[in-house]
Every structure is written in C-alpha cells, then in structure tokens.
Amino acid sequence: MPHYTYDDYVHWEGRWELIAGHPIARMPSDTPHHQMISGLVSTVLSEAIKETGCKKCKVYCPVDYKVANDTVIQSDVLIICGEPAEAFLDFPPVLVVEILSPSTALRDRYTKFEIYESSGVRYYIIVDIDKEIFEVYELKEEKYVLLENDFDEPIDFALDEECTISVILNEVW
Numbered sequence: 001m002p003h004y005t006y007d008d009y010v011h012w013e014g015r016w017e018l019i020a021g022h023p024i025a026r027m028p029s030d031t032p033h034h035q036m037i038s039g040l041v042s043t044v045l046s047e048a049i050k051e052t053g054c055k056k057c058k059v060y061c062p063v064d065y066k067v068a069n070d071t072v073i074q075s076d077v078l079i080i081c082g083e084p085a086e087a088f089l090d091f092p093p094v095l096v097v098e099i100l101s102p103s104t105a106l107r108d109r110y111t112k113f114e115i116y117e118s119s120g121v122r123y124y125i126i127v128d129i130d131k132e133i134f135e136v137y138e139l140k141e142e143k144y145v146l147l148e149n150d151f152d153e154p155i156d157f158a159l160d161e162e163c164t165i166s167v168i169l170n171e172v173w
Contacts, residue, residue, distance in 0.1 A: 005069050006088075019111060021070040030076075034099055037129050038076045040172045041097050045079060048165035057081040057094070057159045064088035067119050073112060076127075081160045092116075094159045095123040100130075113137075117144050123157055127172075134169045 003021035015026035030038070038061060046059045062074040066088045077097035080089060096116055098108040108126060116124045117139065124144060126135040134151055137144035149155050154166040 003070065006066055006072055009072050017074060018070060018072040019115070024107070026074075030099075030101065033129060034076075034101055037099055037127060037172060038097075041077050041099070041127065044167055044169070044171050045077065045095075045097075045165070048167045049079070049159075049163070052163050052165055054159070054163035054165075057163050057165075060093075065093065066090050067115055071115065073115060075112075079159060081163065092120045092122075094121070095125070095157060096121050097125045097127060099127045113144070117142075122159075125169075132173050136169070 001022070004018055004023055005021070006018070009016065009018045009023075012023070017024040017026060042059050042061055049057050049059065057079055060078050060080055061076065063078065063080075063084075064072050064074060064087075065078070066072050066086075072088065075093070075096040076099045078089075078093040079095040080093050082091070084090065098104070098112060100108055113124065120139065122139050124137040124139075126137075127133075128135075136147045136149060136155065138147055139145075147155070151169040154168050156164055156166050158164045
C-alpha cells in the first residue's frame with residue numbers, strides 16, 4: 001500500500017484526511033443535525049471568547065491540521081490562539097471538538113484522540129449528539145484526563161496565558 005504525504009493530499013479532490021500516510025475518505029457532507037450542533041458549539045465558544053475581549057484566540061470550522069508530513073486531520077470545531085502562517089495549521093489548536101457520527105465515532109474516540117493527545121492539544125471535547133452528552137478531556141502531564149463536570153454549570157478553559165473562557169456546554173441542547 002502506498003504511503004502518502006501532504007504533497008499528495010493537497011491534490012486530492014473531495015474530502016479526505018491523511019493518517020500515518022493512509023488516506024481516509026470523509027463523508028461528502030455531515031447530516032443537518034450534525035451541522036446544526038457544530039454551528040451551535042462554534043457560537044457558544046465564539047461568544048465566550050468575545051466576552052473575554054481576547055483578540056488572539058478564534059474559533060474555526062474545519063481547517064487542515066498538519067500534524068506531520070503524513071498526517072493531516074480536520075476537526076469539526078477548533079480554537080486556535082495565534083494566526084496560521086500557512087494554508088494549514090502547523091501547530092496544535094488549543095481546543096478541539098469532534099461531533100460523533102456512525103462513520104467517524106471509532107476514529108474520533110481512538111485514532112484522533114491519540115493524535116490530539118500526542119501533539120499537545122490542551123482540550124479535546126467529544127460530543128455525542130444521540131445521547132446529548134459531552135466528554136471533556138484536558139491534557140495533564142502529556143495524557144488526557146476526563147473532566148467530571150455538570151455541563152449545566154460553567155467550565156473554564158484556559159486557552160492561553162491571557163485568555164480563559166467560561167462555557168456552559170449544555171446551552172448547545
């Protein structure tokens with residue numbers, strides 16, 4: 001099986017991810033419910049950042065995150081503190097949100113979990129839209145720790161030295 005790189009990836013048509021040199025086809029379009037939840041999560045996070053007055057941190061919806069020359073992934077929602085210098089993100093986002101779907105749940109829970117953890121993404125939020133629950137992980141000593149929280153109460157996310165947002169995740173539902 002061929003081993004692909006970012007130089008190959010940029011020429012492909014359609015929606016793809018590249019994990020350890022292996023192409024992964026993405027569904028042509030997420031379901032309307034998935035897209036709605038993605039938009040609501042983006043809005044809640046954007047409003048929280050706006051309330052802090054932070055100009056450095058911003059919410060993005062799918063952006064290529066080039067983890068390595070043979071690994072390029074996209075998350076549903078992410079927060080970046082700083083400006084990407086390339087057409088892709090070449091440094092870890094501070095917060096990533098993946099919304100589970102039947103075709104991506106295993107990859108989101110295992111493969112991407114490990115990639116985000118090993119690349120230094122500070123917060124990883126998995127959203128199960130069928131159960132209407134969140135799993136919030138924080139990177140501590142290079143390992144993700146599941147945060148126990150009442151998602152009707154504010155959760156603080158320290159995005160950088162100057163920006164901490166407070167979010168009530170259940171506002172999404």
